[in-house]
Amino acid sequence: MTRPDRPGKSPLFSPRDRDNLRWLWHRYMKKRAPWLGLVLIMIIIQGVVYQQFLSITENGLRVIFENGTMRELALVCVAVFFLFGIRALMAYLVPRISVWVSNGAIYEMRRDLISHMMELDLAYFERTKSGEIIQRIVTQTQGLGHFIGLGTANAVRDAVTVVIVSGYLIWKNPVLFTAAVLVLPFIIWVMNFVSGRVKMVQAQAEQALGDYMNGIDETVGGMRTVKISSQEAVETARLEKGTAAIRDLTLRVQRTQALVMPSIDLSSAFVYVLVIGGGGFMVLHPDFDMDGAGIITFLLGMVLVFDPARLLAQFLGSLQSHIVLLDRVRGLYLEQPTIFDKPNATTSVDTRGDIVLDHVRFCYSDDQPLFDDLSITFNGGNISAIVGATGSGKSTILSLLSRLYDVQGGQITIGGTRIDKLTLAALRGAFSVVAQDIVIFNNSIWENIRYVNPDASDADIWRAAESAEISDLIRRRGDAPVGPKGAHLSGGQKQRIAIARAFLADAPILLLDEATSALDQATEARIKSALARLTAGRTTIMVAHRLSSIVDADCIYVLDAGRLVEQGTHSDLLAQGGYYSSLYETQENVSAHLAQLDPDGTT
Numbered sequence: 001m002t003r004p005d006r007p008g009k010s011p012l013f014s015p016r017d018r019d020n021l022r023w024l025w026h027r028y029m030k031k032r033a034p035w036l037g038l039v040l041i042m043i044i045i046q047g048v049v050y051q052q053f054l055s056i057t058e059n060g061l062r063v064i065f066e067n068g069t070m071r072e073l074a075l076v077c078v079a080v081f082f083l084f085g086i087r088a089l090m091a092y093l094v095p096r097i098s099v100w101v102s103n104g105a106i107y108e109m110r111r112d113l114i115s116h117m118m119e120l121d122l123a124y125f126e127r128t129k130s131g132e133i134i135q136r137i138v139t140q141t142q143g144l145g146h147f148i149g150l151g152t153a154n155a156v157r158d159a160v161t162v163v164i165v166s167g168y169l170i171w172k173n174p175v176l177f178t179a180a181v182l183v184l185p186f187i188i189w190v191m192n193f194v195s196g197r198v199k200m201v202q203a204q205a206e207q208a209l210g211d212y213m214n215g216i217d218e219t220v221g222g223m224r225t226v227k228i229s230s231q232e233a234v235e236t237a238r239l240e241k242g243t244a245a246i247r248d249l250t251l252r253v254q255r256t257q258a259l260v261m262p263s264i265d266l267s268s269a270f271v272y273v274l275v276i277g278g279g280g281f282m283v284l285h286p287d288f289d290m291d292g293a294g295i296i297t298f299l300l301g302m303v304l305v306f307d308p309a310r311l312l313a314q315f316l317g318s319l320q321s322h323i324v325l326l327d328r329v330r331g332l333y334l335e336q337p338t339i340f341d342k343p344n345a346t347t348s349v350d351t352r353g354d355i356v357l358d359h360v361r362f363c364y365s366d367d368q369p370l371f372d373d374l375s376i377t378f379n380g381g382n383i384s385a386i387v388g389a390t391g392s393g394k395s396t397i398l399s400l401l402s403r404l405y406d407v408q409g410g411q412i413t414i415g416g417t418r419i420d421k422l423t424l425a426a427l428r429g430a431f432s433v434v435a436q437d438i439v440i441f442n443n444s445i446w447e448n449i450r451y452v453n454p455d456a457s458d459a460d461i462w463r464a465a466e467s468a469e470i471s472d473l474i475r476r477r478g479d480a481p482v483g484p485k486g487a488h489l490s491g492g493q494k495q496r497i498a499i500a501r502a503f504l505a506d507a508p509i510l511l512l513d514e515a516t517s518a519l520d521q522a523t524e525a526r527i528k529s530a531l532a533r534l535t536a537g538r539t540t541i542m543v544a545h546r547l548s549s550i551v552d553a554d555c556i557y558v559l560d561a562g563r564l565v566e567q568g569t570h571s572d573l574l575a576q577g578g579y580y581s582s583l584y585e586t587q588e589n590v591s592a593h594l595a596q597l598d599p600d601g602t603t
Ligand SMILES: Nc1ncnc2c1ncn2[C@@H]1O[C@H](COP(=O)(O)OP(=O)(O)OP(=O)(O)O)[C@@H](O)[C@H]1O
Pocket: 126, 364, 365, 370, 388, 389, 390, 391, 392, 393, 394, 395, 396, 397, 436
């Protein structure tokens, strides 16, 4: 789901922000309400402590000014110390509880985000930069955690202090207080101005950071290509551009936020002058009930109130950037998968039946139609092969069978059951797949094979490894991890791990996409005979460029730019003298030519 871009300047909380906050509250905070209530009570106690401090101080000052007893003075001192003891205890407990609460909420949020992400369509990951996803799950949730925990607890503490202490000051001297807060509208105006700016710049900064992380991810992941093509300088320059963009945006955020403090400093100076001048006038003038202790306490109260007010203003300034974070994180939740189990999806499917593509229409993007009206029947129990030029749509057919993407027209059935009527687990469990681009995790070879069936016994894994001719390597490498994305393995070794996975998965239908393309012919021949045992009686669909490896298929389907142009056995197709036979002849000529160049067959 896409949502319209955020406007640069908007009211403090747009309807969308309110919706996000409601969501945050109901999903993560409501159940923690008792703890939040406890924190609030402790915060109120902190505020009351300040008010009591002021009132006791005023009395203490009168004791001094009006020649009270030493005992009275000592009592005042003890009371002040006691009050601050309570405040210290609260100052210890409030962050502890609030961070504990927010950490719990963030833990849940990350857990939900990750499981939600797992549900999303493959297409989402193909159009979204990985950096953006990492950023949402890692840094943005972290920032949000601070916001809903300590950040807000501190802000509430400051707000409560401001309210209680100002309330006390108003009660003491409403005229003086009113004069002092005349500067308030000015502060609010500055806040509004700044928060609009911060909101806009922060959104840009988040975007830039996501692009940056993605850039690093891409460069690091593609380091082999970067080095071979000597593009280090270009990559460095590209990343440097991102580095500079972040530096500039951070400065811009800071520049706008920096306006907050000086404007508040100036207004507080104005207030102090007003209190000293106005209060002093009241003391000197006989018409007012104001003494020296009163004015000192009032000034102290203003000092006590100004720091929290300043922090509160700062919090409100950064509130917008946290609202942007919330919006980003929520955005990932709002992405909806389109491929999921239908409510009454079945698990029963005749995996020995025919696999039929019936008038299938599919394209990756609107401007790139791939299949317009493709109909193919792969006979159950047979070995079918798909051949065709690169980009003709062979791998896409296999992806459609396992519903990595959904067809946009027509239907696909297995044994008469529409695949979208099956649960994804049942459908995908019906296939053993060796994909064209093999994904290897940075784990041991053993664990990489086991990945497709964690419950498999050691004996099963050994058997699969033997069949895929990878067992010797397992013995040699032991538990050593194979490097990120299998960087410590050769292409053929990765392919054999993928084949071992297919053996281990032992599913009723086998999909092989260029499964043996990276193997030498002797290894390929040995694996082929093991595969033949595996495929006996099972439906197998294989894609191959090397036509010599599919001549035995029961039926060969020839694809050209998303259309089925020929089908039949190898000899049928040769006899037809069409596209396939010309493809085959070309390959034969090339092999003959190579054989001439290298009569021993050593390459
Ligand atoms: N994830 C994707 N997003 C967008 N377009 C894609 C995607 N995957 C493939 N395509 C496009 O769809 C077309 C068919 O791709 P496909 O991978 O099915 O070809 P193929 O026949 O398997 O080719 P090859 O022999 O090179 O493996 C190509 O034009 C390709 O650019």
